[in-house]
Amino acid sequence: MTTATQTCPECDGALTIDDSVRMSEVLECPGCRSELEVVATAPLLLALAPEVEEDWGE
Amino acid sequence: MTTATQTCPECDGALTIDDSVRMSEVLECPGCRSELEVVATAPLLLALAPEVEEDWGE
Amino acid sequence: MIRTAVFGAAGYIGGEVLRLLLGHPETEVTAAVSSRFPGKRVDSVHPNLRSATDLTFCDAEQVPECDVVLLATPHRSAMALVRQWASRTELLIDLSGDFRLKDADAYKHYYGVAHEAPELLDSFVPGIPELHRDELRTARLISVPGCMATAGLLALRPPAACGLIASRVLVDGRTGSSGSGATAGEGNLHAERSGAMRVFAPVAHRHEAEIAQHTGLDVRMTATGVEAVRGVQVVCHTELAPGADHRAVRAAYREAYADEPFIRMVAHKRGVYRYPEPKILLGSNFCDIGHAADEGSDRLVVIAALDNLVKGGAGNAVQCLNVRMGWPESYGLSFPGLHPM
Amino acid sequence: MIRTAVFGAAGYIGGEVLRLLLGHPETEVTAAVSSRFPGKRVDSVHPNLRSATDLTFCDAEQVPECDVVLLATPHRSAMALVRQWASRTELLIDLSGDFRLKDADAYKHYYGVAHEAPELLDSFVPGIPELHRDELRTARLISVPGCMATAGLLALRPPAACGLIASRVLVDGRTGSSGSGATAGEGNLHAERSGAMRVFAPVAHRHEAEIAQHTGLDVRMTATGVEAVRGVQVVCHTELAPGADHRAVRAAYREAYADEPFIRMVAHKRGVYRYPEPKILLGSNFCDIGHAADEGSDRLVVIAALDNLVKGGAGNAVQCLNVRMGWPESYGLSFPGLHPM
Amino acid sequence: MIRTAVFGAAGYIGGEVLRLLLGHPETEVTAAVSSRFPGKRVDSVHPNLRSATDLTFCDAEQVPECDVVLLATPHRSAMALVRQWASRTELLIDLSGDFRLKDADAYKHYYGVAHEAPELLDSFVPGIPELHRDELRTARLISVPGCMATAGLLALRPPAACGLIASRVLVDGRTGSSGSGATAGEGNLHAERSGAMRVFAPVAHRHEAEIAQHTGLDVRMTATGVEAVRGVQVVCHTELAPGADHRAVRAAYREAYADEPFIRMVAHKRGVYRYPEPKILLGSNFCDIGHAADEGSDRLVVIAALDNLVKGGAGNAVQCLNVRMGWPESYGLSFPGLHPM
Amino acid sequence: MIRTAVFGAAGYIGGEVLRLLLGHPETEVTAAVSSRFPGKRVDSVHPNLRSATDLTFCDAEQVPECDVVLLATPHRSAMALVRQWASRTELLIDLSGDFRLKDADAYKHYYGVAHEAPELLDSFVPGIPELHRDELRTARLISVPGCMATAGLLALRPPAACGLIASRVLVDGRTGSSGSGATAGEGNLHAERSGAMRVFAPVAHRHEAEIAQHTGLDVRMTATGVEAVRGVQVVCHTELAPGADHRAVRAAYREAYADEPFIRMVAHKRGVYRYPEPKILLGSNFCDIGHAADEGSDRLVVIAALDNLVKGGAGNAVQCLNVRMGWPESYGLSFPGLHPM
């Protein structure tokens, strides 16, 4: 299993991604815990999934 | 420095007492933390100092 | 307006007495006594009274004539004040432990010192409207019971009076930190007291004598300080007398408390708040009581909860005052408590 | 007696509205709406009301004619209820976020959805007696501000109105857990939320828009959940305008709030409670405000505190109702808060 | 390194097992099972492990071969996992209630459902090093007792084994909110659970059966949820057998526990922390035990405290693992607890 | 084994130093100094050490020769001890405020008294491994920064050093009650301090001078006591320098802290613990740091959290000791913290 390194579009942190990654798979950035969707595989392209809002303190 | 072993009058726990102990000295039992006053030295005799009450929850 | 004077007014019970009397339609506060803070504003110690009063503390010597004296000072100091004031005022209400026990020997045993006014012990009417309402109507001296004692005796009296309790009762009391008053000490430091489950009286807590006196039971009490500022709960463990059952227990409570304005029976099968719990009672004068049976056994478990500074002290004193004056019992005591809290 | 109906009555704000209306001398509750608990007793959800009422919840469809409708439901659901009830009742008071912002675009920005009744936005009078007392006397639709917003706008309005503030204001809000309502969720689990210092909105908390709207300032807000059930505090950081000084700031507050029944200025040099702090305000309708200067600099720090469910919501709504009806403003709102707590 | 797999790893006990195994010199975690969070980082649920591991949760089906399986799932679910894993691993440690009671009828009575693997009940060695150290050395299946049960049985076993207890024992258990797991529910909402003194089991708490089983006593248990996240305390009330005295009780404890690495006798005459209290034990594997006499009576009161997630669960499991593997018993368990806390 | 002596050992920082040194593989404690408790067992004050040591406190005069002296006494008293011990020991680590500020005038301004050993100020190496690791390797005198100062300077130094911060920084500090030490006082009484949001320093908290010194920024600090025993959090508000952006900020942190064993960057998009929060850090030596941008503005908000008694004091001292001795930095500091808590 070979791996590639990508940069998280949210936090610029390093993401180690293994080759077996598939289209539409959702990855979690270890730096900021964003959910990143694989929107293309060759070359690999990641897109941010929407953030979950907390609804507090009204 | 030689030591002797005595039993705490409050909790029966073992007390290690060294020879240099003097009359009126106050020792602390490691088992129950009672304060024990040396009331005689030959032979060694210990007496309980009065308990400190907490005044709670009136 | 009835003129009142409060001794120990800078303490926790004293502050609560002030709050209730200042919000009461028939009373005014003519003196708030403190030896530490004479001349200082009352609200500099009790910030919740900022909008309620411009009163300042005074020395004991400066107390003017008044109709009612309330003592919220430590035990022992109350004895002297009673001697001084009993004849100078229409009504004296003592919130300390000094005149709760009718027996001077029991006082000596539980408080560690001899009583200095044993001849007055019989003159005090117990400040328990639920048990002594008629006597309170004409009382000149009233002694309000201790906070956990109030919870315990209100919890146990109905089944005890009906002969439904066979045996010794174990009363497990839990209390917040205001129960030990406003005196800073190593054990009351926030960092030490916070999150505590401190069994400060594994056996022989003083309040057991009060509960025994008012119920005739053999009462043994254990007390634990838990994380809370206000609030007291007792869990009482005992056994039913031969022939007694839980239906009889329920009837005893109904009979005793059906018309009581500040007692509620709480033993629910659903919901989050099934048994009495102090947190929803804070600031209120209620004592909630509930009981449970242990299927296939003779056990009886009774639970009671109250705010130690209100029904466990200042509120109970005001309720006694209302009874004594012939006012509606809820005067000054209408706050129902908060949820959530 | 004025007949009221409360929507969202099983929630925290709804429960507090019920407590206050049940203790109010001029109102009665004719309907407490809940879709989850129709037919259940109100006190099965709000145990503090055990002695206060035998009312049961009803469905939205079962609400009878009434004089005043109070909405304590989440934002978005309030819009629909407003459409439905605005014309059927003499007075509607909305406690949700739906009609607080006058600008539908701002609503969209801060709430993430388009407003569905933008044409009604201008018909609502802000439920802030301190700023809109006269309009409230004749209002038919009232929108009560958010809890931290209330603290923030009451804190900042006087110096802002007098032109004493030069720059952007940073509002640091701290809130107890009841601020997020009675809905169980992972983050509100006791074991997770207990002891928290949770910066849930490092930037751009919704209430900043409300404070900006009522003060005309450039407001940026950060919000942290701290260990408490009730209570909100804001600490506002800003700079004095050229030529302004702290004496002018003090005068601005005195001018604005001298006669306000529920605002107290608190900035003391001694004592434990020197600046506004929520814990002594729980259950009360006060908003305490204090300010401080940073010697040799142009900084202005303003602190305000209130109970989010009372002055930050239900109590403020009742105060508005009192203004509207011409009743004394303190009707139903006389509880002063507790000490210790 | 011994390879371990943890089921229920996203729960509170599971998280604590992970913390201890990750800090243990002889173990590694090969699988952390969660059905809700497969693929997510373990530290997204347990933020204290942020620096300790990059592990992600996996599904039950993905668990690889391993040496030790630990079950931290709810009762009932454990039974099925035991059937599946008992023969596939060298050692299985169950932390649920499924294999604690030796009697399937008692299980039915206390858990409300029939046991589905009664034939395995006898194969489990109780996970109590203090009572079953020798059997644990060769165990293949270990069942760790409940949190309050552990406190209660360690508190009562020595005097019971010496015949010093005459009568029924009342065990009063107090617990923090983590005792009910990570599942959000109305009653565990912070605003409801905070400051609670919730008597959730006035009688017949499940753990009474476990304590009875390990001590031979007639045990009746009451349980109250108090304000705390972690921590359990039991206060046990009973009477001495005829002829027994407190000196004999002390001797029984000394005899039983003198060499135990995680039991400490605490009954002090001075200081703030005189009896066992959980707050100074959080994170540690100690069980503190103390007893008190009621002068002039036959009463015996025993108090014990521990951290429900450590000595009351995960820590005890790791201690059992250490015994089983012949490692020093304190491996991975050396954290002493904090003061102040 | 390195022989250590701890002054102020009966205090909160002193107790934490003892806990860490007793669990450290290379150190032993030869003296624990207390003037109040000489001859008493250390665990009578710090009950968490019951199993860890039989040490008793000694008087200052009884301290034997030793390799390292740690001062955990109040400021002012440390100066005298430094004079006395600086030449008699290989290494002295001061945890008080006496040698943190390099400028004697600033000391006078913030501490209200003249410095009595200004000539020694320059001899102290700041006890901040992240900024002064190389100097610490050969230091003879180390001064550990204040608890909130540590959080603030670690939070702000990387972007400051890279020139990314344009303006004044407002540091909002929140602290638990252990931050004010073990001294009982009116304001630290549990019933007063519990549930507090006490703005005890609306402006000009001492730690602002330390943060300014280590970052070169214009720092203004406000501090609030919140409900917690341990734990400190700072929220820093500032603006980006012209040309700077958040990507550069992230890079600055990555550059500065990538290899730091006790700094973790925490700014998550999901989960309950998105930003730094003290409760999961209690007992651990981590400082968690996170930052947030306010979309469409130049604001930068940085949040940091730590345990004031560990990374904010005793743990940091031990980390410095490890650096100085050439030991692994995590020796004695491996506890990761607890969840839930």
Ligand SMILES: NC(=O)c1ccc[n+]([C@@H]2O[C@H](COP(=O)([O-])OP(=O)(O)OC[C@H]3O[C@@H](n4cnc5c(N)ncnc54)[C@H](OP(=O)(O)O)[C@@H]3O)[C@@H](O)[C@H]2O)c1
């Ligand atoms: N706390 C409760 O839950 C509770 C409940 C029911 C009954 N009580 C009883 O109420 C009384 C007061 O309790 P507390 O909790 O309010 O205590 P507290 O907060 O300590 O207040 C006691 C007050 O009494 C004054 N005082 C102290 N020594 C005195 C003396 N020798 N002579 C006259 N005044 C003295 C003090 O004021 P100065 O120093 O300023 O004079 C102090 O403010 C006690 O007898 C207690 O048993 C308490």
Ligand SMILES: NC(=O)c1ccc[n+]([C@@H]2O[C@H](COP(=O)([O-])OP(=O)(O)OC[C@H]3O[C@@H](n4cnc5c(N)ncnc54)[C@H](OP(=O)(O)O)[C@@H]3O)[C@@H](O)[C@H]2O)c1
């Ligand atoms: N909590 C505060 O501090 C605070 C302060 C000021 C203002 N507010 C505002 O007050 C409102 C209520 O807040 P809360 O904290 O009380 O929340 P809450 O405890 O969650 O209660 C909201 C209630 O609204 C009802 N509800 C939910 N969805 C609804 C819908 N679609 N239509 C009609 N009813 C619905 C629910 O009752 P059923 O499911 O039983 O119908 C629930 O009991 C919110 O708009 C909030 O912004 C809150």
Ligand SMILES: NC(=O)c1ccc[n+]([C@@H]2O[C@H](COP(=O)([O-])OP(=O)(O)OC[C@H]3O[C@@H](n4cnc5c(N)ncnc54)[C@H](OP(=O)(O)O)[C@@H]3O)[C@@H](O)[C@H]2O)c1
């Ligand atoms: N809490 C305590 O103090 C304590 C002490 C000693 C023993 N215990 C015992 O330890 C066990 C776990 O308790 P806890 O407090 O950690 O509970 P918890 O926090 O609710 O965690 C239980 C975990 O089990 C998993 N789970 C739920 N249903 C399952 C099923 N049917 N099959 C497999 N996994 C399932 C869940 O994870 P997913 O949904 O992600 O799979 C959940 O994270 C219980 O048996 C409890 O009695 C608890």
Ligand SMILES: NC(=O)c1ccc[n+]([C@@H]2O[C@H](COP(=O)([O-])OP(=O)(O)OC[C@H]3O[C@@H](n4cnc5c(N)ncnc54)[C@H](OP(=O)(O)O)[C@@H]3O)[C@@H](O)[C@H]2O)c1
């Ligand atoms: N608490 C924190 O979060 C924290 C964090 C970082 C740094 N610090 C610093 O650490 C130091 C100790 O703080 P703390 O919170 O541990 O305070 P503390 O709990 O009050 O303890 C201070 C100890 O110093 C001793 N002491 C008092 N006056 C002394 C004197 N004149 N000479 C010698 N010893 C004296 C006292 O012991 P005896 O009376 O028994 O001698 C006391 O136990 C302070 O300088 C503080 O600024 C504290």
Ligand SMILES: [Zn+2]
């Ligand atoms: Zn990322």
Ligand SMILES: [Zn+2]
């Ligand atoms: Zn002893």
